[in-house]
Structure formats: structure tokens, C-alpha cells
Amino acid sequence: MVVMLPPHCYVCGLDLRDVPDGQDLSSTFTLVHFALSREAEAAQEARARAGWVGHLENAVWFCNGHVELAQALAHLHWLEAKALIDAELPQRP
Numbered sequence: 499m500v501v502m503l504p505p506h507c508y509v510c511g512l513d514l515r516d517v518p519d520g521q522d523l524s525s526t527f528t529l530v531h532f533a534l535s536r537e538a539e540a541a542q543e544a545r546a547r548a549g550w551v552g553h554l555e556n557a558v559w560f561c562n563g564h565v566e567l568a569q570a571l572a573h574l575h576w577l578e579a580k581a582l583i584d585a586e587l588p589q590r591p
């Protein structure tokens with residue numbers, strides 16, 4: 499079973515507290531799955547079979563404003579994608 503971290507946009511830091519009451523969270527945040535190395539993917543599958551519970555390292559939350567940027571990079575390894583996002587947005591908080 500996979501337990502997800504609460505939504506928190508990787509780019510701008512938007513999280514649950516920033517969303518007005520009553521607004522649909524599932525339409526505000528999207529969990530983007532980036533690529534993994536073959537070894538990491540195999541390790542994840544092995545952990546899942548063993549009943550491991552946790553947040554996948556390659557699954558990252560993005561808000562509506564940044565999900566397109568994330569999805570454009572989703573074919574990349576998650577570390578590479580995060581590095582590119584960091585380089586593109588150097589002045590974020």
C-alpha cells in the first residue's frame with residue numbers, strides 16, 4: 499500500500515492550508531510520477547510486494563499552475579526533473 503504525503507506543490511510550496519475551504523483538492527493538486535532507474539523501479543516493486551508502506555520517491559505533488567511544467571518533464575528521472583525545475587525557478591521560496 500502506498501501512503502501519499504499531503505499535497506504540497508514542489509515548485510511554489512502551495513499546500514492544503516492555502517486552499518480555501520470547500521475547494522476541491524483533487525482539482526487543485528496533481529501527483530506526478532517521474533521516471534525511475536530500472537534498479538529503483540525493481541526495488542519499489544519488491545518493497546510493494548513485501549507490504550512496504552510509504553510515499554514513492556518519484557511521486558511529487560504539483561499545483562494546477564505548475565502541473566504542466568511537471569508533466570512535460572515526467573519522462574525524466576525524478577532527480578533530473580527536480581534539478582531542471584530548480585534551475586528554471588531559482589528564486590522561489
Ligand SMILES: [Zn+2]
Pocket residue numbers: 507508509510511512560561562563564
Ligand atoms: Zn505550484
